Amino acid sequence: MKITALAGGVGGAKLIDGLSRVLNPSELSVIVNTGDDFIHYGLHISPDLDTITYTLGGMANPFSGWGRFEETYNMISSLEVLGGQTWFLLGDKDLAVHLERTRLLNQGYPLSSVTSKFCHAWGIKQLILPMTDNDVRTVIDTVESGELSFQQYFVENKYRPQVKNIHFSGIETASPAPGVLEAIEQADGVIISPSNPWVSIDPISHIPGIGSALKKKIIIAVSPIISGSAIKGPAAKMFSEMGIQPSSVAVFRHYSQYLSGFVLDNIDKSRSHEIPIPTLVTQTIMKSTQDRVSLAQSVIDFLQTL
Amino acid sequence: MKITALAGGVGGAKLIDGLSRVLNPSELSVIVNTGDDFIHYGLHISPDLDTITYTLGGMANPFSGWGRFEETYNMISSLEVLGGQTWFLLGDKDLAVHLERTRLLNQGYPLSSVTSKFCHAWGIKQLILPMTDNDVRTVIDTVESGELSFQQYFVENKYRPQVKNIHFSGIETASPAPGVLEAIEQADGVIISPSNPWVSIDPISHIPGIGSALKKKIIIAVSPIISGSAIKGPAAKMFSEMGIQPSSVAVFRHYSQYLSGFVLDNIDKSRSHEIPIPTLVTQTIMKSTQDRVSLAQSVIDFLQTL
Numbered sequence: 001m002k003i004t005a006l007a008g009g010v011g012g013a014k015l016i017d018g019l020s021r022v023l024n025p026s027e028l029s030v031i032v033n034t035g036d037d038f039i040h041y042g043l044h045i046s047p048d049l050d051t052i053t054y055t056l057g058g059m060a061n062p063f064s065g066w067g068r069f070e071e072t073y074n075m076i077s078s079l080e081v082l083g084g085q086t087w088f089l090l091g092d093k094d095l096a097v098h099l100e101r102t103r104l105l106n107q108g109y110p111l112s113s114v115t116s117k118f119c120h121a122w123g124i125k126q127l128i129l130p131m132t133d134n135d136v137r138t139v140i141d142t143v144e145s146g147e148l149s150f151q152q153y154f155v156e157n158k159y160r161p162q163v164k165n166i167h168f169s170g171i172e173t174a175s176p177a178p179g180v181l182e183a184i185e186q187a188d189g190v191i192i193s194p195s196n197p198w199v200s201i202d203p204i205s206h207i208p209g210i211g212s213a214l215k216k217k218i219i220i221a222v223s224p225i226i227s228g229s230a231i232k233g234p235a236a237k238m239f240s241e242m243g244i245q246p247s248s249v250a251v252f253r254h255y256s257q258y259l260s261g262f263v264l265d266n267i268d269k270s271r272s273h274e275i276p277i278p279t280l281v282t283q284t285i286m287k288s289t290q291d292r293v294s295l296a297q298s299v300i301d302f303l304q305t306l
Numbered sequence: 307m308k309i310t311a312l313a314g315g316v317g318g319a320k321l322i323d324g325l326s327r328v329l330n331p332s333e334l335s336v337i338v339n340t341g342d343d344f345i346h347y348g349l350h351i352s353p354d355l356d357t358i359t360y361t362l363g364g365m366a367n368p369f370s371g372w373g374r375f376e377e378t379y380n381m382i383s384s385l386e387v388l389g390g391q392t393w394f395l396l397g398d399k400d401l402a403v404h405l406e407r408t409r410l411l412n413q414g415y416p417l418s419s420v421t422s423k424f425c426h427a428w429g430i431k432q433l434i435l436p437m438t439d440n441d442v443r444t445v446i447d448t449v450e451s452g453e454l455s456f457q458q459y460f461v462e463n464k465y466r467p468q469v470k471n472i473h474f475s476g477i478e479t480a481s482p483a484p485g486v487l488e489a490i491e492q493a494d495g496v497i498i499s500p501s502n503p504w505v506s507i508d509p510i511s512h513i514p515g516i517g518s519a520l521k522k523k524i525i526i527a528v529s530p531i532i533s534g535s536a537i538k539g540p541a542a543k544m545f546s547e548m549g550i551q552p553s554s555v556a557v558f559r560h561y562s563q564y565l566s567g568f569v570l571d572n573i574d575k576s577r578s579h580e581i582p583i584p585t586l587v588t589q590t591i592m593k594s595t596q597d598r599v600s601l602a603q604s605v606i607d608f609l610q611t612l
Contacts, residue, residue, distance in 0.1 A: 041405045042348050042412065074378050078402035082427050084409070092398040096384035099347045103390070106348065121388050 003300065004029045004187035008200020009036070009048045010065035010232055011224050012193035013055040014286040018296030019191070020056055021289070025125030029183040031210075033195070034111065034130045035138035035168055035203030036150045040088050043098035044105050047151070048200065049115055049130055050097060057122035059093075065232075068093045087156045112177040129183060131204045134174035138199050141165040150199060159234040163241040168203050176209050184213040189303040192221035194284060196235040197254045198242070205258070218306050220261035222284055222299060223248035227267045231285065249274045260306045263299055278306060307333055309606065310493035314339045314506020315354045316371035316538055317530050318499035319361040320592040324602030325497070326362055327595070331431030335489040337516075339501070340417065340436045341444035341474055341509030344457045346394050349404040350411050353457070354506065355421055355436055356403060363428035365399075371538075374399045393462045418483040435489060437510045440480035444505050447471040456505060465540040469547040474509050482515050490519040495609040498527035500590060502541040503560045504548070511564070524612050526567035528590055528605065529554035533573045537591065555580045566612045569605055584612060 003023060007016050007030055019028055033048045047066070054060040054068055061067045071091035080086050090098070097118065104114045110133035119128050140153040142161035153159055184190060195201055205211050228246050230236040239246035244253075248264040252275050255262075262275050265284040272279045280302040286292045309329060313322050313336055325334055339354045353372070360366040360374055367373045377397035386392050396404070403424065410420045416439035425434050446459040448467035459465055490496060501507055511517050534552050536542045545552035554570040558581050561568075568581050571590040578585045586608040592598045 041409055072378055072380050072398065074398035075381065075401045075405070078374075078399040079406055082402060082406045082424060084402065084406040092378065092380035092401075093384040095381045095398075095401065096388060096390065099381070100385055100388045100390040103347055118388060 001189075001300070001304075002027055002029070002187050003189055003191060003303075004031060004183045005191045005193055006031050006033075006195075006201055006204050007048070007052055007193040008033045008195030009051045012048075012195035012200060013051045013060070013065065014292050015191070015193045015222060015296060015299070016052055017055050017289070018286070018292030018294075019300075020126055021293050022296045022300060029127040029129065029179075029187070031129050031131055031180055031183060031204055033200045033203050034132060035136050035199065036154070037135075037137070038149055038151045040090075040151070041085070042102065043095075044102045045088075045098050045151075046101065046111070046130070049111075049128070050094070053115070053119060053122065053124060053128055056124045056126055056128070057119075059122070067091050088151060110177070112179065127179065127183060129179050130177050131180060131210070132174045132207055133177045134170060136171045136174045136203060136207065137169045138203055139167050139169050140199075141167070154234070159237065163234075163238055166198055166202075166238075168206055171203070171206055172208070174207050176207055176213075181209060181213050184210070184217060187217060189306070190214060190217045190219040191299060191303070192219065192255060192258075194222040194224035194231075196224060196230070196233055196238070197251055198235065198238045201255075211258075214258050218260045218303065219255075219258045220263060220280075220299065220303055220306070221251065221255045221259055222263040222295070223251045223265065223268070225251050226265040226284065247271065252277075261302060263302065278302075307495075307606070307610075308335070308493050309333060309495055309497060309609075310335045310337060310489045311497045311499055312337050312339075312501075312507055312510050313354070313358055313499040314501030315342070315357045318354075318501035318506060319357045319366070319371065320598050321497070321499045321528060321602060321605070322358055323361050323595070324592070324598030324600075325606075326432055327599050328602045328606060335433040335435065335485075335493070337435050337437055337486055337489060337510055339506045339509050340438060341442050341505065342456045342460070343441075343443070344455055346396075346404075346457070347391070348408065349401075350408045351394075351404050351457075352407065352417070352436070355417075355434070356400070359421070359424060359428065359430060359434060362430045362432055362434070363425075365428070373397050394457060416483070418485065433485065433489060435485050436483050437486060437516070438480045438513055439483045440476060442477045442480045442509060442513065443475045444509055445473050445475050446505075447473070460540070465543065469540075469544055472504055472508075472544075474512055477509070477512055478514070480513050482513055482519075487515060487519050490516070490523060493523060495612070496520060496523045496525040497605060497609070498525065498561060498564075500528040500530035500537075502530060502536070502539055502544070503557055504541065504544045507561075517564075520564050524566045524609065525561075525564045526569060526586075526605065526609055526612070527557065527561045527565055528569040528601070529557045529571065529574070531557050532571040532590065553577065567608055569608065584608075
């Protein structure tokens with residue numbers, strides 16, 4: 001059984017972790033959002049790729065969900081003394097990844113090759129693919145501050161500004177990274193992780209060629225919105241600011257053109273009748289590794305019924 | 307009494323530390339070699355400026371003489387796992403300096419302003435000046451490997467290649483950094499630290515304008531060669547490879563056009579008669595802070611006799 005998952009950051013990484021514990025490594029491919037990538041201190045930072053690879057490499061911080069396990073912050077403490085920019089928390093171990101990625105990109109290697117090289121070094125056997133090797137950047141147009149890069153919006157401004165619009169700069173001319181279309185075409189099913197639909201999944205599905213490849217497949221999505229709220233991050237706030245009542249049903253509608261099945265939490269059971277395709281109602285909140293494994297297994301079982 | 311010292315890395319930093327403990331901060335200016343500067347991982351690294359400022363800021367590693375006190379190496383350990391370039395040891399705290407320096411240089415600030423900003427942040431009250439804001443790069447032409455940048459020669463190749471020639475790329479069009487000529491002109495005396503004459507002091511004195519300013523002053527040099535050897539680094543090896551028997555007398559001859567006085571170690575006392583200007587024969591090996599203070603005081607006392 002070959003599964004391809006689409007994922008953004010922390011929420012997505014939890015389900016990917018579960019899937020990696022249920023499937024053989026060769027059965028799982030992950031297409032990762034790079035719309036959040038940005039240049040900081042001259043370094044190319046790929047937050048979602050890092051979160052996914054740190055998770056699959058067993059290096060993730062189990063408390064925050066992002067960043068590295070047993071991380072130290074001596075660089076950034078020293079940077080603070082110098083009056084440097086400390087709004088983006090760069091861990092010391094984390095920095096190695098940004099430095100080496102930047103060095104290789106500057107040598108002309110595409111991001112997909114760099115990612116593959118890092119996965120090999122870390123012993124990650126699943127196929128981890130950035131959505132594209134091109135620069136696609138999520139831009140958040142806000143009421144208070146105009147256009148902000150995603151990290152400015154999300155980290156520097158703690159997603160407080162009100163969102164007017166979201167667009168993905170450079171997406172019209174971007175192409176899927178090598179392996180992305182094949183991973184979709186060869187999959188028995190595609191899983192959309194419980195990541196932010198607006199800024200984690202939309203950048204992937206909007207890349208020319210990816211959306212049409214997805215429409216040919218059996219796809220299920222796991223709602224990141226439970227009882228009208230997101231577990232983490234601005235997903236629910238974004239729905240509201242885009243004029244849509246946040247709910248798992250709203251997530252279903254957001255993705256409806258692609259979906260064969262939809263997974264929503266037990267808490268939202270009463271709303272499953274509003275979803276006109278097969279649903280799986282189960283526990284989707286992942287507090288423990290066992291929760292991740294259980295959800296991953298349920299999602300795969302559900303996929304096999306479609 | 308205003309003193310201006312010329313300095314390179316570790317040997318120079320020890321005497322500068324001594325001088326800083328003997329003089330009021332406003333009495334001491336230091337002109338620092340930047341010929342060793344290089345770009346590594348996209349970062350502008352200024353090894354000699356860092357050694358001097360870490361020393362004066364009380365942040366230097368007391369064992370190695372370079373790098374920072376209570377440093378950690380988590381970035382570079384993680385970089386090694388990724389197969390990155392680890393020949394230049396980047397500490398985690400040290401990295402903050404390279405990152406912030408690079409960010410400010412890329413914003414258009416000259417190196418002298420960046421250095422001044424860092425000194426302010428670290429509470430360093432002495433005037434620390436890079437020799438120039440221009441890119442002057444020490445190039446070592448070697449028998450085995452052709453031309454090497456200084457760090458390639460010194461760190462990556464552990465100064466094993468045989469030196470044929472040394473030149474300072476970019477020096478013809480370089481100018482002294484703001485404050486450098488004033489620091490020389492206003493000094494009651496100039497001290498050439500026991501740094502490597504070929505690669506720490508020559509780059510400073512060869513910058514157009516600096517040599518002629520120096521010739522108008524009372525200058526003394528402290529020999530970095532004791533009993534034919536350097537305490538640390540390739541100074542003696544360079545003399546030999548340039549066809550000159552390494553000795554404190556050879557150091558004197560190297561600098562003779564500038565000097566009013568010369569300081570050599572007790573060990574070399576028997577050779578002091580070969581030096582046709584006033585000499586101070588004293589203990590120049592600095593193993594302790596007290597040694598640094600004693601030498602600094604002796605050098606200042608000697609200067610006042612000239």
